[in-house]
Amino acid sequence: MKKIIVENLKYRYPLSENLALKGISFEVEGGEFIGIIGRNLAGKSTLCQALVGLVPHFYKGAYSGNVEISGMNVLENNISELSKKIGIVFQNPFTQITAAKLTVYEEIAFGLENMGIEIKETIRRIEYVLHLLDLEKYKDRNPFELSGGQMQRLAIASIIAMKPEIIVLDEPTSQLDPQGSEEVFKAIQSLSREGITIMMVEQKIEKIAQYADRVMLMSDGEVVDFDVPQKIFLRDDLLNYGVQAPVFTRVCRSLNIKNKNTGLYPVTLDEAYELMVRHEQNRS
C-alpha cells in the first residue's frame, strides 16, 4: 500500500518571494527507508514539514498540490490528527524536550496524554519504546540531564510511542557527537526493522547508502532524482548538487569493480569489500 503520495506540491513561505517547493511529486510504499539528500536550502526540511502538516498548518503561506499520508489528506487534517499516522524528529534534541515533564518516562507520555490514550495503554507503549530505544536505564532521569544522543533517542521514543506508521527524521544526528550519532543510527535501524516507514534527511552519505532503499536527490525546491542508491550514486553530476558519492563507491568506480549481476557499483562497505575480494580472487 502507498504510505505517502505527493502530487505536484508547491509551497511558498509567508513573506518569501520564491517557491521553497516547486511542484514535487513522488510516492512511498509502506516499510520503505527513504534517504533525502541535497545541498543547503534545497528544500529538504520544508518537504519534511509538509509531510507532517507543519506546512501549511504551522507555517502558513501559499500552498497547492496534494499530500496524502496513509490516506489522510494533509490540508484537510490538523497536525494532531496527522500525528497518529506520521511523526517527525528534528535536528536539535534540546528543543524537542517539552520542559514540562520531570522524567524521561513522563516526557514520553506527553503526546499520549494529549491524544487521550488511556493510562494502561500509555504505560504499555512507554515500556515498549523505552526498550526499543534502549532508554530503560534513564527512565527516572530528568530529560535535560541526558547526553545529546540519549536526548535525541528520547525524542524518537516520544514520537514512536504515538504509534505513527511513518517517521520523518530531519538531520537527526547533525548536532550530535560521533558516539551520540552512532546511538541514534542504531535506534533508527531498529525502527526500520519494526516495519516503520522512514524518511530521513542526512548529510552523512555513507549512512544513506547503508540504510536507504531509495534515495531522493533534491535541488532548489525540486526532486531531481528518486531511485535506488546504486543508481543515484552513479550520477556524474552529483557534485553539482552538493553531494558526493560514498567513498567506497568512488574507489570501486575508479578501479572499475562492479556487481556483475546488476552492472552497478557498490555503495556500502560490506558490498565493496565482498566485490573487491572476489575481484582479487579472479585475478590470481
Added chain:
Amino acid sequence: MAKTLSLYVERNTFIHRVDSINKILYVLVSVAIPLILPYKFVAVLLILISISFLLLAKVMRRVIPLIEFSVIILLSIVIIQGLFHAGNKTVAFHIARITFYKEGLSYAFTLSMRVINILLAFAILVLTTKPSELIEALVKKGLSPRFGYVLSSALQIIPQMMSAVGSIMDAQRSRGLETEGNLAVRIRAFFPLIGPVVMGSLIETRERAMALEVRAFNSREKKTFLNERQNLRSDNVIRLILFSILSLSIVLRVLL
C-alpha cells in the same frame, strides 16, 4: 539534578500525600478565617496548627529562612504602627524619647499574626507539593492546558536560560569583554550578552512550538493524565473538615 524552580522538599509523609487541591483549600481557609473571626487567638491558633503540619511534614527547617526574611517586614509594621497608628492613645513604653502606644502595638500584633499565618499556610503548600502535581491538579479542575504548560515549562526553562546566560557571558569574557566592574562597564557588557540570549530563545521557542504541535498538543481529544491520582477517602474527609471549619467560623461570626 537538573535545576527546576521549586521549593518542594521530597519527604514521605502523610502531609505530602494530601491532594494538592486540598492544600490550596487549606491556604484559602486559613487566610479567610482570621478575617471572618478577627480575634488575636484565632490567628495564633491557626499558626500553631500550621506549625504542627509543617513539623509532621518534616519541613520546618525550610520555613525558618522564610520567617527570618519576614521578620524585617514585621518589625517595620510594629514600629510604624506602635508609633503612628491612628488610634494611638495609651502609652505602652518609651525607648529613649520615643513613645510606643498600646493600640498601635496591638494592631501590629494582629497584622503580624495574619502575615505569619498566611506565610506558613503557603509554606505547607509549596514545600510539600510538587509544582508539576499542583499544576496538573489545576488543569484537571479546568485550568487551560496551555496555561498549565506555560507554568510548568517556565519552571525548567528559566533555569536553563540562566545557565545559557552564564555560558554566553563566559564566552564573551574569554574574548576579552569586560563584564565586571562599575555600572557603566556592566551596562556595556549587557548588550553583547542579550543579543545571543534573545535570538537563541526566540529560535528555541519556535522549534519547541513545532515539537509540541507534532505531539498533539492542540488535539481536541479529552486529555488523559499519566499520574492519575487515586482519589482517597481521606481526600474527601479532609475537604469536608475544611468546609465545616469555614462554615462554623461564618456561623460564629453571625452569632457573636
